[in-house]
Amino acid sequence: MDTPSRRSFLSSVGVLAGASLLPEIAEATQTPQGGWDLSFLDKLTGKHKQVFDVNDVGIGLVVVKNWLDAWESVYGLKSPDVNAIAGIAGKGFAINAGDALYAKYPIGEMWSVNDPATGKPATKSMHLAAVKALQARGTTFWMCNNALNNVAGRLANATQKTQPEVLRELVAGLHPGVIIVPAHTMLVGIAQEKGFSYEAV
Numbered sequence: 001m002d003t004p005s006r007r008s009f010l011s012s013v014g015v016l017a018g019a020s021l022l023p024e025i026a027e028a029t030q031t032p033q034g035g036w037d038l039s040f041l042d043k044l045t046g047k048h049k050q051v052f053d054v055n056d057v058g059i060g061l062v063v064v065k066n067w068l069d070a071w072e073s074v075y076g077l078k079s080p081d082v083n084a085i086a087g088i089a090g091k092g093f094a095i096n097a098g099d100a101l102y103a104k105y106p107i108g109e110m111w112s113v114n115d116p117a118t119g120k121p122a123t124k125s126m127h128l129a130a131v132k133a134l135q136a137r138g139t140t141f142w143m144c145n146n147a148l149n150n151v152a153g154r155l156a157n158a159t160q161k162t163q164p165e166v167l168r169e170l171v172a173g174l175h176p177g178v179i180i181v182p183a184h185t186m187l188v189g190i191a192q193e194k195g196f197s198y199e200a201v
Helices: 002-030 041-045 061-073 090-096 101-105 130-135 145-158 163-173 184-193
Strands: 049-055 082-088 142-143 177-181 197-200
Touching: 041 184, 049 061, 049 184, 061 082, 061 090, 061 130, 082 090, 082 101, 090 142, 090 145, 101 163, 130 142, 142 145, 142 163, 142 184, 145 163, 145 177, 184 197
Parallel strands: 049 082, 049 197, 082 142, 142 177
Antiparallel strands: none
16 A cells, blocks of 8 residues: 555655756766867866956956966965966957968958067967967966857958868967867856956956
8 A cells, every 4th residue: 555654755765866866967968069178177276266358469468467477476376376267259369370370361450460570460470479478377278169260251251262261270270279169258157157257358
């Protein structure tokens, strides 16, 4: 006979069994698909962490440097105790573009990046030295895939090439160490969920 107490016991067991599955289900739904590897965020475990939203080629990298300098001069802290991310999208693409891309495409002209030595649109990266210096101090650079696709479309129109062809060259021509992420806006949010403060520059 199925007594009320037995039904109550079985119901409780069922709830507990279901509850034990919830963490696994939740974890499975947050596993990146399509080949994306976002595990680099989990490796940034410093006590002080900040993601810089870089959407232009202005003073963004200077701000990142100032942040690192302040932690080091005031508290004596540097990587891995402090973690900086330069999250790049939009016009900031020009920061991540390597010399070969500047030489082949009108990046300097289209993104208003001039070579101080000539006063003309740059035909090589004006940011490589700053990027390398920040990477040497532990700064992570990413590039938004959505923005990269948009850039590929613009450059394809300007050079009479196909968008997929240009995109392949852009992916190969970013500075070494730059991580392509699926969507800048999503990664900024995930970084904050993982304890990063946010600053737009």
